[in-house]
Amino acid sequence: MRYAVKRVGSFAVTMLLVAVLTFAAFSVVSGDPAQRLLGTSATPERLAALREELGLNAPAPERFLKWLGGFFTGDLGVSFSYKQPVSELLGSKLPVTLTLTAMSFLLIVLFSFPLGLIPSGAGGRFIGGVRAAFNQLSMAAPPFVLGVGISWICGVVLRMFTPGAFPDPGTDPAGELRYLLFPAVSMAVPRVAMTVRMLRSGVESELHKDYVRAAAARGASGAFILRRHVLRNVLASSVTFLGQTMAEIVGAGVVIEQVFAVPGLGRLLISSVLTRDYPVVQAAVVLLAFWVCLAGAAADLVNRLADPRLRAEHKA
Amino acid sequence: MIRNKKRVPPGLAAGAAILLLFLLPTVLVPLVSGVDPNAMQAGAKLLPPAAGRWFGTDQFGRDIFVRVFVGAGATLSVAAATVLIGAFFGVLTGAVSGFFGGWADAVLMRLNDAVTAFPAVLLALVLMSLFSSGGAGRLILALGVVFIPGYARVTRGAVASVSARGYIAAARSQGVRRGRILFVHVLPNTLPSLLPALTIGFNNAVLAEAGMSYLGVGAAPPDASLGLMLSEAQGLLFSAPWYALIVCAALLIPVFGVGLIGAGLQRMGGEARA
Numbered sequence: 251m252r253y254a255v256k257r258v259g260s261f262a263v264t265m266l267l268v269a270v271l272t273f274a275a276f277s278v279v280s281g282d283p284a285q286r287l288l289g290t291s292a293t294p295e296r297l298a299a300l301r302e303e304l305g306l307n308a309p310a311p312e313r314f315l316k317w318l319g320g321f322f323t324g325d326l327g328v329s330f331s332y333k334q335p336v337s338e339l340l341g342s343k344l345p346v347t348l349t350l351t352a353m354s355f356l357l358i359v360l361f362s363f364p365l366g367l368i369p370s371g372a373g374g375r376f377i378g379g380v381r382a383a384f385n386q387l388s389m390a391a392p393p394f395v396l397g398v399g400i401s402w403i404c405g406v407v408l409r410m411f412t413p414g415a416f417p418d419p420g421t422d423p424a425g426e427l428r429y430l431l432f433p434a435v436s437m438a439v440p441r442v443a444m445t446v447r448m449l450r451s452g453v454e455s456e457l458h459k460d461y462v463r464a465a466a467a468r469g470a471s472g473a474f475i476l477r478r479h480v481l482r483n484v485l486a487s488s489v490t491f492l493g494q495t496m497a498e499i500v501g502a503g504v505v506i507e508q509v510f511a512v513p514g515l516g517r518l519l520i521s522s523v524l525t526r527d528y529p530v531v532q533a534a535v536v537l538l539a540f541w542v543c544l545a546g547a548a549a550d551l552v553n554r555l556a557d558p559r560l561r562a563e564h565k566a
Numbered sequence: 567m568i569r570n571k572k573r574v575p576p577g578l579a580a581g582a583a584i585l586l587l588f589l590l591p592t593v594l595v596p597l598v599s600g601v602d603p604n605a606m607q608a609g610a611k612l613l614p615p616a617a618g619r620w621f622g623t624d625q626f627g628r629d630i631f632v633r634v635f636v637g638a639g640a641t642l643s644v645a646a647a648t649v650l651i652g653a654f655f656g657v658l659t660g661a662v663s664g665f666f667g668g669w670a671d672a673v674l675m676r677l678n679d680a681v682t683a684f685p686a687v688l689l690a691l692v693l694m695s696l697f698s699s700g701g702a703g704r705l706i707l708a709l710g711v712v713f714i715p716g717y718a719r720v721t722r723g724a725v726a727s728v729s730a731r732g733y734i735a736a737a738r739s740q741g742v743r744r745g746r747i748l749f750v751h752v753l754p755n756t757l758p759s760l761l762p763a764l765t766i767g768f769n770n771a772v773l774a775e776a777g778m779s780y781l782g783v784g785a786a787p788p789d790a791s792l793g794l795m796l797s798e799a800q801g802l803l804f805s806a807p808w809y810a811l812i813v814c815a816a817l818l819i820p821v822f823g824v825g826l827i828g829a830g831l832q833r834m835g836g837e838a839r840a
Contacts, residue, residue, distance in 0.1 A: 267680055272692070279696050392773040394780055395814050398800050402810060406803050413803065501685025505777055509800070520781050523695040535692055539684060 253554055253561075261547040268539045273314050276532045282306075283529065286330045304328075321536070327529040331522070336533050339518065344537075347503060347514035349427070351541075353434035354441075354499050359492070362442045366449025367481065393502040397436035397509035404432055414511040433510040437502045441495055448491055452484040486557035493549025497542040504538075578830025584823030592642065595635040603628065603636040604788045612806045621812050624795075625802060630809060634816045637790035641779070642820060644706055644791075645771035651710030652771075653764060656717025657753075663718065664725030665748050675722070678715045686712050690774060694783045705784045709774050713767055720763040724756035731755075758835030765828030769821045776817055792817050 284300040285292070301307055304327070305316060320326040326336040391399075405413040411432055417425040456462065457480060465475045504516035511517070515534055522530040554561060596603065607627030615622045621630035663671045681689065693708035728734065729752055737747050778784035779793025787794060792813055799810035 264680060268684075275692070275696055391818060392777065394777055395773075395796070395817060398796060398803075398810055398814060401800070402803050402807055406807060497685050501687040504685075504687050504691070505781060508781055519691065520783070523691050523783055526695065528695075531692070531695055535688060538688055542685060 254551060257547055257550050257554075261543055264543050265536075265540060268543070269318055269536055270314070272532050272535050272539075273317060276528045277310065277313075279528070283327070283330070287328060287333065321533075326533045329522075329530050330527045331525045332527075332530075336529050339530060340515065340533060340537060343513065343515045343518050346426070346430075346512060347507070347516060350430050350434055350437075350507070350512060350514060351496075351499055351503055353427075353430055354437040354503070355492075355496065357434055357438040358441050358445060358495060358499075361438070362445035362449065365442070366446040367453060367476075367484070391440060393437045393440060394505045394509050396439055397433060397506050400432055400436050401510065416510070416512055429510075430512065433503075433506045433512055436509070437499050437506050441498060441502075445488070445491065445495065449484060449488060452487060453480055456480045456483050486553060486559075489549050489553045489556060493546045496545030496549075500538055500542050575830040575833050577826045578834070581823045581826025581828075581830060585820055585827065588638070588820050588823060589642075592635045592638045595632060596639065599629075599632050601629050601632045603633045603790050605629075612802065614806070615808060622806065622808060624798065624806075624809060630812060633790040633795065634792075634812060637792045637795050637813075638816050638820070640702075640785060640790060641772060641775050641792045641817075644702060644709075644775045644785075645768055647706045648709040648713060648771040648775070649764065649768050651706065652713030652767060653717050655710075656714045657721045657760070659714070660718035660721025661725050661748060661753060664722035665729060665744075665752060671722075674718070678718055681715045682719075686770075686774065687777065690778060691781075691783065694778070702785065705775065705778060709771060709778070712774070713771065716767065717763065721756065721760065724759040725752055728752045728755045758831075762828045762832040762835065765824050765831060769824050769828070772817070772821055772824075 282297075282301075283304060284297050284306060288296060288300060305313060308316070317326065320337070324335075324337040326340070328334065329336050329339055332339060401413040404410040411429055416429055453476075461479060462475055465479060466472075470478075503514070504519060506512070507514045507516035508520055515538065519531065519534045519538075521527075522534065605628060607623070609627065611623065611625055611627045613619060613623045613627075619629055619631060621634060624630055624633070659674055663674045690708050690712045693711055694704065697704045697708060725748075734747060734751055737751050742751075775784060775791070776793035776796065779791040780797045781793075782797070785791035785794050796810065796813045796817070799806070799813050802809055
């Protein structure tokens, strides 16, 4: 319990640090938001009025606190290019990105654990071959190259979907899910390969430990040892890895959304970077960082619950 | 480092061969082809591969064969510059951090944790939008900064483990200056773990450059860059699928070669330690 409080505390500190750095960095470069919103032809009176309205005359710490509070109250400023509240923009994009991330994560878990935990002997040469091919792929192919490959094979050659034709939000949930499957797979494949490799080396090193030999000497079957002893030890260490996986897919998602023209947070972020729409960029960055840090903290907490050894170490 | 008769792993040789075979045309084609990679030909748009234009032409009638190698050259040199920046500052901070320890170590590693908590793409995007101007230099700088923490962490670990060896204690007991111990005795012996990290870093840098250019925040048209070309080619998947496939191959071949070299170096390092 004390650990949980500490971990949540360090999560809060990290997020605060991220928010301060982001805010400070973009305050330096963003210039005068009032000018950006009204354009160069604005009269000094209107500029002054808008500055007052946006609270730009307040000292920096006060503006920061107001902005930080905006993540809870929904007031994150106005987008330069869309002239629309930032929170509205982000809110409309968030569901797509969360769905995509969740799908990809689910695929990673569903595929890597069976592939990684089947011992190299089982399944014969076919599974071994699949595994080797996956590993080769992971070494060379980043998600966006894979994404282009998948759009070509599944979209152009097999006509399973039309690349770029994402259904209008809200009109066709099933179609959205179907479309998102392809980007989700592109993001999942390299990560599945990495997770499989991690699990395999974990299983391998556990199998050489004394307790496995002792269990075998007692007459326990191989499957029993694997299920009862080895898996529990390997799973505990893989939770942290899954936390990092979340960070990886959030990063990959930014690019993949562009590859498949998915109208999510990542695509909004890219277009905002290109148009220097700083209010959107800084809010989106903090939001994505929040998601990543949350995954990391959750992984640590789950790990702690699952692995009694960590708790013992902490007490000692 | 022990320099006895070490066998070169076959993977390393194969990787080096692949990389060389790719680098050769990358250097030579722009020099000897005599074709301007940015020259447009209105009458020769999207022609399929044929004799005389081996990879066909793109939507502006530019020769893809020449552009792929010019683009690869751009991508690979940005990646190399990125690795140099990232490795220089990363190795420096990692070495200081791992060798001297104490508060500097604590501060540097916390900072490191904070930066690595960010997905690399996100960090690079933030940095790119912060630097207001400066073309390729801007991208190199942004990516270089993104890669510093990784090198710092690897170096720190390697320096700490080498520092614990007997001959370092021996050097210390003879009163060798600490700076000299670090640069003459410790750092050269971290190479077996640093070299594989450098190759992995180079690959990540290649893919990062291509990724950023693909997103439109790296190289700017009309210059050739593999990422930029991939994004152009993607729009032409229906009419000219070979374009995208060639660009993907040009991106994956050097990465694959360097990956093999890295795996080979890692194995050699492991044998040296064993």
